[in-house]
Amino acid sequence: xxxxxxxxxxxxxxxxxxxxxxxxxxxxxxxxxxxxxxxxxxxxxxxxxxxxxxxxxxxxxxxxxxxxxxxxxxxxxxxxxxxxxxxxxxxxxxxxxxxxxxxxxxxxxxxxxxxxxxxxxxxxxxxxxxxxxxxxxxxxxxxxxxxxxxxxxxxxxxxxxxxxxxxxxxxxxxxxxxxxxxxxxxxxxxxxxxxxxxxxxxxxxxxxxxxxxxxxxxxxxxxxxxxxxxxxxxxxxxxxxxxxxxxxxxxxxxxxxxxxxxxxxxxxxxxxxxxxxxxxxxxxxxxxxxxxxxxxxxxxxxxxxxxxxxxxxxxxxxxxxxxxxxxxxxxxxxxxxxxxxxxxxxxxxxxxxxxxxxxxxxxxxxxxxxxxxxxxxxxxxxxxxxxx
Amino acid sequence: xxxxxxxxxxxxxxxxxxxxxxxxxxxxxxxxxxxxxxxxxxxxxxxxxxxxxxxxxxxxxxxxxxxxxxxxxxxxxxxxxxxxxxxxxxxxxxxxxxxxxxxxxxxxxxxxxxxxxxxxxxxxxxxxxxxxxxxxxxxxxxxxxxxxxxxxxxxxxxxxxxxxxxxxxxxxxxxxxxxxxxxxxxxxxxxxxxxxxxxxxxxxxxxxxxxxxxxxxxxxxxxxxxxxxxxxxxxxxxxxxxxxxxxxxxxxxxxxxxxxxxxxxxxxxxxxxxxxxxxxxxxxxxxxxxxxx
Numbered sequence: 215x216x217x218x219x220x221x222x223x224x225x226x227x228x229x230x231x232x233x234x235x236x237x238x239x240x241x242x243x244x245x246x247x248x249x250x251x252x253x254x255x256x257x258x259x260x261x262x263x264x265x266x267x268x269x270x271x272x273x274x275x276x277x278x279x280x281x282x283x284x285x286x287x288x289x290x291x292x293x294x295x296x297x298x299x300x301x302x303x304x305x306x307x308x309x310x311x312x313x314x315x316x317x318x319x320x321x322x323x324x325x326x327x328x329x330x331x332x333x334x335x336x337x338x339x340x341x342x343x344x345x346x347x348x349x350x351x352x353x354x355x356x357x358x359x360x361x362x363x364x365x366x367x368x369x370x371x372x373x374x375x376x377x378x379x380x381x382x383x384x385x386x387x388x389x390x391x392x393x394x395x396x397x398x399x400x401x402x403x404x405x406x407x408x409x410x411x412x413x414x415x416x417x418x419x420x421x422x423x424x425x426x427x428x429x430x431x432x433x434x435x436x437x438x439x440x441x442x443x444x445x446x447x448x449x450x451x452x453x454x455x456x457x458x459x460x461x462x463x464x465x466x467x468x469x470x471x472x473x474x475x476x477x478x479x480x481x482x483x484x485x486x487x488x489x490x491x492x493x494x495x496x497x498x499x500x501x502x503x504x505x506x507x508x509x510x511x512x513x514x515x516x517x518x519x520x521x522x523x524x525x526x527x528x529x530x531x532x533x534x535x536x537x538x539x540x541x542x543x544x545x546x547x548x549x550x551x552x553x554x555x556x557x558x559x560x561x562x563x564x565x566x567x568x569x570x571x572x573x574x575x576x577x578x579x580x581x582x583x584x585x586x587x588x589x590x591x592x593x594x595x596x597x598x599x600x601x602x
Numbered sequence: 603x604x605x606x607x608x609x610x611x612x613x614x615x616x617x618x619x620x621x622x623x624x625x626x627x628x629x630x631x632x633x634x635x636x637x638x639x640x641x642x643x644x645x646x647x648x649x650x651x652x653x654x655x656x657x658x659x660x661x662x663x664x665x666x667x668x669x670x671x672x673x674x675x676x677x678x679x680x681x682x683x684x685x686x687x688x689x690x691x692x693x694x695x696x697x698x699x700x701x702x703x704x705x706x707x708x709x710x711x712x713x714x715x716x717x718x719x720x721x722x723x724x725x726x727x728x729x730x731x732x733x734x735x736x737x738x739x740x741x742x743x744x745x746x747x748x749x750x751x752x753x754x755x756x757x758x759x760x761x762x763x764x765x766x767x768x769x770x771x772x773x774x775x776x777x778x779x780x781x782x783x784x785x786x787x788x789x790x791x792x793x794x795x796x797x798x799x800x801x802x803x804x805x806x807x808x809x810x811x812x813x814x815x816x817x818x819x820x821x822x823x824x825x826x827x828x829x830x831x832x833x834x835x836x837x838x839x840x841x842x843x844x845x846x847x848x849x850x851x852x853x854x855x856x857x858x859x860x861x862x863x864x865x866x867x868x869x870x871x872x873x874x875x876x877x878x879x880x881x882x883x884x885x886x887x888x889x890x891x892x893x894x895x
Contacts, residue, residue, distance in 0.1 A: 252715075257715035261715060388865040414861045416861060418867070422614070427856060429603065429606045429857065430857060447813060448813050448815050452811040452813075455722070455811065458727050459740045476717045
């Protein structure tokens with residue numbers, strides 16, 4: 215009787231977490247559990263996001279905690295970028311009394327942690343996981359924080375259409391939700407707006423050699439105007455190096471995972487590559503001020519917009535506790551789900567009326583001379599965004 | 603198109619052959635599959651990055667990086683494997699896993715979890731064109747370097763005294779020692795050569811990938827292991843043959859499979875490996891093993 219067994223376990227967990235909360239937390243303390251990758255393949259994404267979250271928690275605690283009332287105890291455990299390990303540490307954090315759970319920048323480990331928090335009603339926020347299927351796969355406690363893949367893809371497709379691009383080659387990898395689906399979302403929007411998908415290719419994450427795929431691209435009878443991929447490091451540098459090495463000059467577009475120092479450091483090689491970000495530090499903007507404050511806090515400048523996204527998670531939680539007026543996980547969950555036009559650092563964030571993937575602006579960026587230059591910031595029309 | 607794909611296949615196969623040969627040289631003498639071979643590559647990659655950052659000219663940086671790989675292999679033998687000499691195959695295997703994990707964590711926490719971009723000189727991303735046909739400078743260098751390294755290794759093993767001793771040791775180490783050849787020197791040389799090959803392979807690998815990261819050694823060592831097993835574990839010509847075969851099969855499958863089936867490429871390759879081993883359990887070119895009663 216698996217369902218009964220699960221029920222028992224959930225009840226036991228709830229009881230245990232209750233005991234733990236009573237024994238370890240004072241009345242004014244709220245425990246936030248962070249099951250995030252500090253080592254392994256996801257670490258380059260989780261580490262900056264967590265640094266931003268830490269900064270906001272430190273600042274909030276200095277002002278009396280979440281909602282000015284509940285001092286935050288941030289418990290951090292390493293998932294080693296492993297999905298099974300994520301479930302293990304999430305359980306440990308629940309046992310330690312976590313009332314809010316933070317999960318890694320990827321759908322699979324976030325879902326595994328969500329399976330544990332969902333029956334207990336603990337609000338769970340992924341750091342920068344952007345797969346729109348993520349929240350549906352877990353249930354009503356799971357929240358995305360970064361612009362969703364389908365939203366990002368729509369923004370890039372809108373931009374490509376506005377540039378007069380007609381034909382696209384989609385390069386996907388079935389190895390992660392992000393790399394598999396984001397280019398396909400792009401394809402859907404692009405086709406709907408009059409473009410054509412002239413070819414598709416796949417790669418295995420971590421594969422050394424893209425030459426066969428690149429030769430196929432070169433051999434296409436119908437030459438594409440652009441290549442859309444959600445490949446990220448170390449695959450993206452390999453792909454672009456080998457693509458340009460083979461003498462192919464077709465522009466390459468991607469999404470948020472290539473807005474990193476590693477890709478930027480490729481210099482001329484990535485000139486013209488378009489990508490997305492949660493925001494852009496215009497002079498005089500809130501984000502510019504955040505970047506300066508973060509530099510002071512961490513001793514180095516933010517690497518990407520994952521830092522500010524992590525920081526905004528702290529602000530969202532603060533607002534939610536304020537609205538809920540309590541540290542009850544269910545009340546916090548409801549408050550996040552009803553958040554509307556919340557002023558973050560990068561712009562307005564809305565959860566109300568969504569399936570818990572936030573509506574928020576997407577900044578389009580383009581590498582030029584070793585720098586990411588801002589092209590435009592937009593919120594795609596909801597009607598254009600393909601269903602997850 | 604077809605000619606282009608053949609060049610792609612040979613270029614990838616050459617790198618796999620270098621890697622598999624590096625594994626096989628050590629295995630043939632010590633009976634150790636060194637799973638930390640990939641981390642020797644990572645180390646060479648970081649050495650290349652460091653030399654370039656320090657402003658060394660590119661050829662010097664490559665030289666430094668390859669030497670680092672070779673010296674690190676010798677150091678690894680001295681520190682981790684020599685105390686384990688004579689231990690069971692399982693203990694040696696676990697030691698190599700331990701060394702590999704240790705180095706990965708050191709790279710990750712000591713340098714950065716994020717891949718570091720390595721800016722290759724501009725000419726390396728160039729391409730020669732002959733009419734419709736383009737061949738990249740990178741793949742060409744890869745083919746030339748692998749060929750030269752494999753030939754040099756063959757000459758060394760056939761013509762030099764140490765090389766002859768190593769081939770003999772691969773067949774029957776005990777008899778070689780009875781002939782008065784010091785075991786430690788043979789083993790150290792085997793590790794030196796394997797490190798040299800790892801260093802060279804790393805240069806080709808990094809040139810293709812434009813970045814180094816703490817985990818980059820995993821895929822190559824896995825491919826090298828598969829290639830060495832298919833070729834015949836412990837057989838040096840077998841390792842080379844296995845490496846080329848694996849590279850050629852991978853590229854041909856990637857080139858010809860329809861997009862819907864392409865994600866199953868690795869599964870198909872590995873099924874092929876199983877089929878080869880069912881037909882020839884000792885590999886394509888089995889190692890010579892002296893049976894003693």
